[in-house]
Amino acid sequence: MDVELITIGDEIISGHTVDTNSVYIAAKLGEIGLWVTYKTSVGDDLRRMEEVILQALKRADLVITTGGLGPTDDDITKRAIVKVFKRNLVFHEDVLEDIKKRYEARAIKMPSINQNQALLPQGAVYLPNKTGSAVGVVIVEGTKIFAALPGVPREMETMVAEELVPFLTGRVRQEHIRVIKLRTTGIIESALAEKIMPITKLPESIRLAYLPSYGGVDLRIVSFGPTKEMATAPAENMAKQIRELVGSYIYGEDNDTLEGVIGRLLKEKKETLATAESCTAGLLAGQITAVPGSSEYFERGVVTYSDRSKMELLGVSENIIRAYGAVSTQTAEAMATGIREKAGVDYGVAITGIAGPDGGTEEKPVGTVFIAVASAKTVKSKKFTMGGDREINRRRSVYTALEFLRRTILGID
Amino acid sequence: MDVELITIGDEIISGHTVDTNSVYIAAKLGEIGLWVTYKTSVGDDLRRMEEVILQALKRADLVITTGGLGPTDDDITKRAIVKVFKRNLVFHEDVLEDIKKRYEARAIKMPSINQNQALLPQGAVYLPNKTGSAVGVVIVEGTKIFAALPGVPREMETMVAEELVPFLTGRVRQEHIRVIKLRTTGIIESALAEKIMPITKLPESIRLAYLPSYGGVDLRIVSFGPTKEMATAPAENMAKQIRELVGSYIYGEDNDTLEGVIGRLLKEKKETLATAESCTAGLLAGQITAVPGSSEYFERGVVTYSDRSKMELLGVSENIIRAYGAVSTQTAEAMATGIREKAGVDYGVAITGIAGPDGGTEEKPVGTVFIAVASAKTVKSKKFTMGGDREINRRRSVYTALEFLRRTILGID
Numbered sequence: 001m002d003v004e005l006i007t008i009g010d011e012i013i014s015g016h017t018v019d020t021n022s023v024y025i026a027a028k029l030g031e032i033g034l035w036v037t038y039k040t041s042v043g044d045d046l047r048r049m050e051e052v053i054l055q056a057l058k059r060a061d062l063v064i065t066t067g068g069l070g071p072t073d074d075d076i077t078k079r080a081i082v083k084v085f086k087r088n089l090v091f092h093e094d095v096l097e098d099i100k101k102r103y104e105a106r107a108i109k110m111p112s113i114n115q116n117q118a119l120l121p122q123g124a125v126y127l128p129n130k131t132g133s134a135v136g137v138v139i140v141e142g143t144k145i146f147a148a149l150p151g152v153p154r155e156m157e158t159m160v161a162e163e164l165v166p167f168l169t170g171r172v173r174q175e176h177i178r179v180i181k182l183r184t185t186g187i188i189e190s191a192l193a194e195k196i197m198p199i200t201k202l203p204e205s206i207r208l209a210y211l212p213s214y215g216g217v218d219l220r221i222v223s224f225g226p227t228k229e230m231a232t233a234p235a236e237n238m239a240k241q242i243r244e245l246v247g248s249y250i251y252g253e254d255n256d257t258l259e260g261v262i263g264r265l266l267k268e269k270k271e272t273l274a275t276a277e278s279c280t281a282g283l284l285a286g287q288i289t290a291v292p293g294s295s296e297y298f299e300r301g302v303v304t305y306s307d308r309s310k311m312e313l314l315g316v317s318e319n320i321i322r323a324y325g326a327v328s329t330q331t332a333e334a335m336a337t338g339i340r341e342k343a344g345v346d347y348g349v350a351i352t353g354i355a356g357p358d359g360g361t362e363e364k365p366v367g368t369v370f371i372a373v374a375s376a377k378t379v380k381s382k383k384f385t386m387g388g389d390r391e392i393n394r395r396r397s398v399y400t401a402l403e404f405l406r407r408t409i410l411g412i413d
Numbered sequence: 414m415d416v417e418l419i420t421i422g423d424e425i426i427s428g429h430t431v432d433t434n435s436v437y438i439a440a441k442l443g444e445i446g447l448w449v450t451y452k453t454s455v456g457d458d459l460r461r462m463e464e465v466i467l468q469a470l471k472r473a474d475l476v477i478t479t480g481g482l483g484p485t486d487d488d489i490t491k492r493a494i495v496k497v498f499k500r501n502l503v504f505h506e507d508v509l510e511d512i513k514k515r516y517e518a519r520a521i522k523m524p525s526i527n528q529n530q531a532l533l534p535q536g537a538v539y540l541p542n543k544t545g546s547a548v549g550v551v552i553v554e555g556t557k558i559f560a561a562l563p564g565v566p567r568e569m570e571t572m573v574a575e576e577l578v579p580f581l582t583g584r585v586r587q588e589h590i591r592v593i594k595l596r597t598t599g600i601i602e603s604a605l606a607e608k609i610m611p612i613t614k615l616p617e618s619i620r621l622a623y624l625p626s627y628g629g630v631d632l633r634i635v636s637f638g639p640t641k642e643m644a645t646a647p648a649e650n651m652a653k654q655i656r657e658l659v660g661s662y663i664y665g666e667d668n669d670t671l672e673g674v675i676g677r678l679l680k681e682k683k684e685t686l687a688t689a690e691s692c693t694a695g696l697l698a699g700q701i702t703a704v705p706g707s708s709e710y711f712e713r714g715v716v717t718y719s720d721r722s723k724m725e726l727l728g729v730s731e732n733i734i735r736a737y738g739a740v741s742t743q744t745a746e747a748m749a750t751g752i753r754e755k756a757g758v759d760y761g762v763a764i765t766g767i768a769g770p771d772g773g774t775e776e777k778p779v780g781t782v783f784i785a786v787a788s789a790k791t792v793k794s795k796k797f798t799m800g801g802d803r804e805i806n807r808r809r810s811v812y813t814a815l816e817f818l819r820r821t822i823l824g825i826d
Binding site for chain 2: 005007009010011012013014017018019020022023026027030035036037038039040041042043044045048052070071072108111112113114133152154179188189190191193194197207209210211212213220222275277280281282283284285286288289290292293294295298299300301302303304305306308309312313342343356357358388390391392394
């Protein structure tokens with residue numbers, strides 16, 4: 001069955017907000033074998049909203065909108081629904097009570113405009129909102145299912161996971177899908193493609209996509225079938241073949257992250273970690289600790305932005321900084337060794353570089369980054385040229401350091 | 414004139430990639446008075462891609478696609494263009510030369526599949542790609558303009574800014590737009606709306622949107638007009654009225670960020686800053702240093718994840734941690750005072766809390782965060798309940814600490 005997602009709001013089409021809602025919904029629907037075929041965004045414009053919803057109901061069997069259910073004047077989705085489905089708005093006392101309770105719980109007086117949110121299209125099923133005041137609306141007409149969800153990500157996500165998905169499961173014909181994501185790093189998309197080429201003559205029922213990001217290139221295999229088995233076998237077979245060809249670049253699967261994989265390795269080995277950062281200024285520590293329970297192996301981190309702090313917190317000698325500069329192999333290695341010793345951990349990771357836009361030189365242009373990893377045995381460092389703007393250079397440095405660390409822990413180069 | 418953006422790729426509709434490209438394009442088009450009216454996303458599916466492009470050419474005057482121009486098999490946008498516009502692909506020697514040069518510059522041998530990228534639809538104008546191998550394609554047919562851009566954000570962004578926007582400027586009728594974004598924090602959307610209500614009876618030519626995010630609620634005023642003056646005056650007048658009503662919640666305008674505003678304040682006052690973080694583990698330092706030149710006022714940061722590191726790096730006494738816990742007012746204040754003294758700076762900011770999912774207690778549930786700011790005069794701290802998951806609690810804590818710091822610097826509560 002065809003599924004269309006419609007995200008509503010001027011902020012979505014005007015270049016002020018990134019739409020993460022449709023990403024979340026598509027992923028959740030995928031888990032029950034529903035495959036999104038179209039995504040449309042439209043502004044807070046009643047006429048165009050009606051037009052887009054009508055078109056979606058023509059070409060898709062399940063239509064889900066997000067946004068425009070708030071209490072404020074620019075939230076007009078319900079007005080569009082009323083027109084499209086030719087239904088009146090009905091006042092729901094119980095919905096208003098829930099909203100009032102929510103405000104009381106936060107010890108805030110409910111603004112009177114929130115009353116609008118208790119008005120729902122006639123005959124609609126409503127989906128409770130556990131984290132906000134805008135309830136969801138579901139209308140079933142013939143073979144078509146229409147759902148309107150709030151635009152605030154947290155509210156929408158809870159509603160999809162706890163209300164919409166259970167509502168849909170069973171009600172819709174499900175095609176089985178098996179998605180396998182192989183996560184690679186340290187190789188560019190087209191080089192990866194050339195290595196995989198021999199096996200990419202694919203049947204209609206299977207798709208291979210290359211998804212490049214700062215962290216590397218993900219290979220996503222999507223396989224469809226009328227039964228679980230018929231969807232699963234081809235996907236797993238292809239994953240096996242790809243591993244044989246490019247396994248050395250694959251650090252994980254599906255929802256694995258570099259920081260998560262590193263966390264698992266450190267827990268297994270009962271080893272610990274500390275970080276010393278200059279240009280990334282805490283982003284490496286922040287990413288390592290995105291993993292729940294990371295306090296088991298992450299002892300501390302320091303952001304040594306000034307030369308003084310490098311000397312005081314890491315014992316980097318003034319001579320090294322004078323002789324080679326704060327951005328150098330020597331300083332990176334001294335930082336890694338320093339944090340490892342001060343923190344008394346197994347691994348010390350250090351990043352020092354020139355994020356930009358200023359501070360570049362002939363010899364060390366913006367994007368030059370030195371990364372070092374110190375372990376009980378050795379301290380190793382590498383020079384990288386990130387070649388992006390300030391933010392990209394900082395992000396790439398974090399991923400590069402994580403991969404450097406992963407390989408050090410595994411003892412591979 | 415109506416503008417439609419089409420983002421292409423399974424990864425966009427399948428819940429694996431967030432579409433930031435259309436956000437960037439919409440913002441750039443806005444700068445030359447072009448207003449995006451529709452956004453559509455479709456997978457790597459030739460039939461649907463054709464259908465979506467044809468529909469866009471019907472309802473919009475300018476159609477821009479991103480994605481599917483890469484060298485790999487799943488990149489089929491050019492095949493769709495050839496069918497929609499009934500044109501052949503023509504080989505461009507000069508394009509191939511450029512691609513080869515790019516690989517040589519990186520000392521990588523060009524994979525032969527990149528040759529596909531030198532094939533362009535007959536009669537198309539092509540847009541050079543300064544940062545990648547996929548050139549852009551522009552087709553002008555009658556009053557309609559169609560442009561196909563690569564999907565890799567950096568490549569697309571450079572191409573839009575340096576090639577497409579100059580190409581479009583002048584060629585298209587331009588409506589003038591004035592966008593003013595007032596950035597608020599510390600007040601919820603509906604409370605803000607009630608305060609602003611008196612002035613929100615708006616003419617057709619002006620729009621007010623509420624854009625909530627982790628950092629607060631942005632108020633976006635968009636005003637249209639046939640002349641610059643007729644677009645500008647109403648927007649600025651409304652901004653003035655809103656400032657009179659809710660000015661105390663407004664920390665900045667347009668592209669201002671909390672960290673940027675704080676940076677300006679510290680530079681003006683020639684004051685310096687250091688951070689001590691537990692649950693946010695470097696994300697605060699990372700955000701403060703997202704500002705170019707922040708090394709002028711940011712001296713250092715520490716991520717004291719373990720109790721030992723809190724004592725060693727910040728001089729927090731073991732007694733305080735024993736008596737009140739690592740997550741407490743007393744520890745937060747000791748951390749802020751400690752980092753301020755160790756770093757020898759004007760302001761010390763500290764965050765300690767329970768990000769979750771584990772570690773919560775009856776008395777201090779997940780989401781409990783203590784934030785302290787130490788200055789020459791005093792040390793102040795506050796307890797917050799973030800009420801989200803691990804990531805949300807960490808992000809909210811960072812913004813809350815930044816606003817706490819901003820108010821401390823300005824001497825307001």
